[in-house]
Amino acid sequence: LAKTTQPISMDSYEGQEVNITCSHNNIATNDYITWYQQFPSQGPRFIIQGYKTKVTNEVASLFIPADRKSSTLSLPRVSLSDTAVYYCLVGANTDKLIFGTGTRLQVFP
Amino acid sequence: DTAVSQTPKYLVTQMGNDKSIKCEQNLGHDTMYWYKQDSKKFLKIMFSYNNKELIINETVPNRFSPKSPDKAHLNLHINSLELGDSAVYFCASSQEGQGMLGEKLFFGSGTQLSVL
Numbered sequence: 001l002a003k004t005t006q007p008i009s010m011d012s013y014e015g016q017e018v019n020i021t022c023s024h025n026n027i028a029t030n031d032y033i034t035w036y037q038q039f040p041s042q043g044p045r046f047i048i049q050g051y052k053t054k055v056t057n058e059v060a061s062l063f064i065p066a067d068r069k070s071s072t073l074s075l076p077r078v079s080l081s082d083t084a085v086y087y088c089l090v091g092a093n094t095d096k097l098i099f100g101t102g103t104r105l106q107v108f109p
Numbered sequence: 110d111t112a113v114s115q116t117p118k119y120l121v122t123q124m125g126n127d128k129s130i131k132c133e134q135n136l137g138h139d140t141m142y143w144y145k146q147d148s149k150k151f152l153k154i155m156f157s158y159n160n161k162e163l164i165i166n167e168t169v170p171n172r173f174s175p176k177s178p179d180k181a182h183l184n185l186h187i188n189s190l191e192l193g194d195s196a197v198y199f200c201a202s203s204q205e206g207q208g209m210l211g212e213k214l215f216f217g218s219g220t221q222l223s224v225l
Binding site: 099 | 113144149150151152153154199201212213214215216217218219221
């Protein structure tokens with residue numbers, strides 16, 4: 001199973017772009033990269049998923065280089081409500097997904 | 110309508126008691142899960158049920174028993190509760206992927222279990 005490494009915490013200010021990078025050196029050919037967001041007292045919520053290159057949705061963008069050994073979640077113009085823990089997961093089957101410690105993002109006014 | 114709902118939201122009980130947490134999903138998904146999040150916020154999978162069959166059990170003590178009456182429900186029964194069982198328990202569901210498609214997990218809002 002591919003292990004992921006991401007920063008424990010990050011700070012930002014409202015209106016800034018936040019980039020959270022995740023390392024997954026042992027990613028397998030069939031593995032997808034998925035990011036989840038968790039607010040206090042809530043379950044994780046799916047944000048975005050990708051296999052290669054770039055994926056964008058209404059919430060975030062996901063950049064994946066050609067070697068797929070890392071990925072970057074980009075949150076444009078964050079607000080206070082983006083304060084949460086962000087998890088990077090790598091896997092091909094949902095029952096094999098492992099949640100690491102995540103990155104705690106704190107957005108300040 | 111809540112996609113994945115679990116009850117109760119909070120559960121406070123004494124050591125040695127037996128308790129259950131209920132989970133229901135209205136997404137029509139084939140697979141349901143139980144996760145445990147401890148005080149350090151590590152989120153670990155406990156069980157996975159696919160069409161009412163247990164497909165993984167990640168070294169969870171046998172005091173924990175998942176029960177799935179149908180594919181929309183997955184309840185978690187815990188016998189002889191211990192202090193170390195205190196945590197937040199999350200139910201989740203997913204639809205089986207096809208081919209190379211990745212899957213998404215949909216989580217409930219969690220049950221805060223406190224064992225005194």
